[in-house]
Amino acid sequence: MVLKVTNAGFHYSNSEWLFRNLSFQVREGELCAILGPNGCGKSTLLKALLHVQPLIEGQIKGPERIGHVPQQLEIPFDFKVIDMVLMGRVSHLGTFATPTKKDYEVAVKALNEIGMAYFSDRIFKSLSGGERQLVLIARAIAGESDLILLDEPTASLDLANEIKVLNVLQKLKKNGVTILMTTHDPEHAFHIAETVLLIKPIGNCQFGLAKEILTDSILSELYNVPIRSIKVVSPEESVTVLIKYDGIRERMR
Amino acid sequence: MLSETNTLSFPIINSQTTLFFLIAITLLIIVTITALTLGRYYIQPSHVIGILFENLALHNTAGVNDIERRVVELIRLPRVLLSLVAGAGLGMAGAALQSLFRNPLVGPDILGISPGAAFGGALAIMLFGTSVATVTGAFIFGLLAIVVVIVVAKSGVGTTTLTLVLSGVVVGAFFSALVSLVIFMADVESELPSILYWLLGSFASANFNKLLLMSVTVVVGGLVLFGLRYTLNVLTLGDQEAASLGINVVRIRWLTLAAVTIIVAASVAVAGVIGWIGLIVPHIARMFVGPDHKYLLTAAALIGAIALILVDTICRSLTAAEIPLSIVTAIAGAPVFILVLRRTIGMR
Numbered sequence: 001m002v003l004k005v006t007n008a009g010f011h012y013s014n015s016e017w018l019f020r021n022l023s024f025q026v027r028e029g030e031l032c033a034i035l036g037p038n039g040c041g042k043s044t045l046l047k048a049l050l051h052v053q054p055l056i057e058g059q060i061k062g063p064e065r066i067g068h069v070p071q072q073l074e075i076p077f078d079f080k081v082i083d084m085v086l087m088g089r090v091s092h093l094g095t096f097a098t099p100t101k102k103d104y105e106v107a108v109k110a111l112n113e114i115g116m117a118y119f120s121d122r123i124f125k126s127l128s129g130g131e132r133q134l135v136l137i138a139r140a141i142a143g144e145s146d147l148i149l150l151d152e153p154t155a156s157l158d159l160a161n162e163i164k165v166l167n168v169l170q171k172l173k174k175n176g177v178t179i180l181m182t183t184h185d186p187e188h189a190f191h192i193a194e195t196v197l198l199i200k201p202i203g204n205c206q207f208g209l210a211k212e213i214l215t216d217s218i219l220s221e222l223y224n225v226p227i228r229s230i231k232v233v234s235p236e237e238s239v240t241v242l243i244k245y246d247g248i249r250e251r252m253r
Numbered sequence: 254m255l256s257e258t259n260t261l262s263f264p265i266i267n268s269q270t271t272l273f274f275l276i277a278i279t280l281l282i283i284v285t286i287t288a289l290t291l292g293r294y295y296i297q298p299s300h301v302i303g304i305l306f307e308n309l310a311l312h313n314t315a316g317v318n319d320i321e322r323r324v325v326e327l328i329r330l331p332r333v334l335l336s337l338v339a340g341a342g343l344g345m346a347g348a349a350l351q352s353l354f355r356n357p358l359v360g361p362d363i364l365g366i367s368p369g370a371a372f373g374g375a376l377a378i379m380l381f382g383t384s385v386a387t388v389t390g391a392f393i394f395g396l397l398a399i400v401v402v403i404v405v406a407k408s409g410v411g412t413t414t415l416t417l418v419l420s421g422v423v424v425g426a427f428f429s430a431l432v433s434l435v436i437f438m439a440d441v442e443s444e445l446p447s448i449l450y451w452l453l454g455s456f457a458s459a460n461f462n463k464l465l466l467m468s469v470t471v472v473v474g475g476l477v478l479f480g481l482r483y484t485l486n487v488l489t490l491g492d493q494e495a496a497s498l499g500i501n502v503v504r505i506r507w508l509t510l511a512a513v514t515i516i517v518a519a520s521v522a523v524a525g526v527i528g529w530i531g532l533i534v535p536h537i538a539r540m541f542v543g544p545d546h547k548y549l550l551t552a553a554a555l556i557g558a559i560a561l562i563l564v565d566t567i568c569r570s571l572t573a574a575e576i577p578l579s580i581v582t583a584i585a586g587a588p589v590f591i592l593v594l595r596r597t598i599g600m601r
Contacts, residue, residue, distance in 0.1 A: 047493070052493050052496050076356065079489075079543075095480075095501070095505065096484075
């Protein structure tokens with residue numbers, strides 16, 4: 001067990017519970033997806049796991065070293081890609097230390113792993129959203145942590161970049177990396193997640209295997225729109241796709 | 254997909270950065286020696302070098318007279334060295350603060366240290382009128398100001414960079430008002446001119462004691478900042494991001510603030526409020542060596558030293574009477590800052 005969260009609850013001061021009685025666990029080498037409508041506390045939960053935002057109640061048993069890929073990162077200065085990836089090593093260094101040759105090699109290896117070695121001397125700020133996201137994933141890999149958290153890794157990416165990022169995650173999972181990610185798209189959970197955590201606004205959260213949780217009725221209830229899944233079978237493979245825009249024309253009328 | 258062989262090597266230091274440091278060090282030596290020759294009493298560069306190396310018996314001192322010797326050793330050398338050390342300190346302090354606040358537009362004034370030290374110095378001039386009292390008063394009140402800033406910033410949900418800036422501005426404004434009060438109460442005939450002149454900044458009263466105070470604080474503060482060079486890089490990502498990468502943000506922030514505070518308080522104590530250096534120098538340094546503090550701090554120190562020696566030399570040799578430092582730093586600083594901004598924004 002890499003991560004075990006029991007009865008987690010959080011609310012901002014003077015407001016309603018954002019989520020409560022939230023329990024789930026992530027096993028080694030698994031990918032767990034967190035689904036829920038906007039504003040349900042997905043990012044807050046990640047911050048709590050990173051010890052940046054303490055919970056109001058509940059316990060977290062997790063690794064000390066956690067890699068983190070934020071949704072967006074604006075930086076004021078022109079750091080190079082390799083410098084950004086090296087920063088993932090900072091938890092291995094003391095307050096007054098600087099990266100060694102070994103840290104540098106780990107960072108280069110991480111860039112290689114996601115096929116971005118050619119970007120190492122580019123300025124991070126000048127990259128596109130998708131490229132930045134991949135660099136931040138490389139940074140998390142370079143941290144050599146037991147768990148990587150991703151906050152909406154594909155938000156605001158175009159289709160090609162979205163698939164690129166998902167492929168990289170798939171590859172990481174194959175290499176035995178444990179991943180916990182929030183996502184706005186249940187289809188991601190369908191394709192790459194073993195387990196799913198649903199955070200519902202009312203408070204009763206659900207956790208379980210992706211294939212058991214991601215049913216049409218649960219998803220429809222979660223987002224409050226009709227969703228149904230269909231199986232597309234071709235000679236090579238069969239995939240499940242979600243029909244999210246079912247009946248949208250009728251509803252828009 | 255392209256093959257993913259990597260030809261990268263561990264970056265010791267790249268050639269452009271090496272070249273910059275070579276040029277900057279040479280320039281610093283040239284500027285220092287030139288500054289020693291210039292003034293109301295011109296001394297030939299060869300004589301200056303002769304006097305400097307006299308005790309080492311390395312140089313022929315033929316033709317050097319006693320007046321030249323005294324001018325260089327007792328008057329110009331402490332002054333030039335003081336401006337060198339103060340410039341280096343302010344450059345580093347500015348660079349560290351801009352990273353701490355993730356804002357290229359902040360300078361050492363943002364935390365209320367300068368107004369605090371200014372009040373301490375002005376008060377000491379009014380009450381005691383001695384140089385030692387002025388330096389001590391400025392240094393103590395500079396430190397006191399940052400303590401007040403920290404206490405104010407802490408009341409609330411916990412200290413963040415934002416509350417720190419806000420309380421810095423408020424405490425700075427408070428001490429500025431106290432400075433005005435001292436000016437209002439000071440004796441118009443005797444105290445007022447010396448307070449005003451001190452506030453505008455000058456190295457005219459440089460001596461070896463002041464040089465010692467400035468050197469000790471810059472060395473100590475500089476070593477702390479240089480020690481933090483890598484963590485400062487990470488801190489530019491923001492408090493939360495740095496914390497999630499596993500950095501103890503609070504500790505690094507206080508260490509940085511402590512280092513910056515002693516440097517800035519000491520500089521106000523020995524030379525009054527010197528504006529602009531801490532704001533512009535880090536920008537110029539970043540243009541040459543990039544944002545990595547491993548090189549940025551050293552580059553900012555070198556450029557700050559060169560800049561402040563140049564400014565001080567202009568102040569004392571341009572006209573018969575000395576021009577206060579702040580006037581020259583602001584007149585030269587504003588256009589330089591605009592140029593630097595245009596260049597850095599244009600690159601984006």
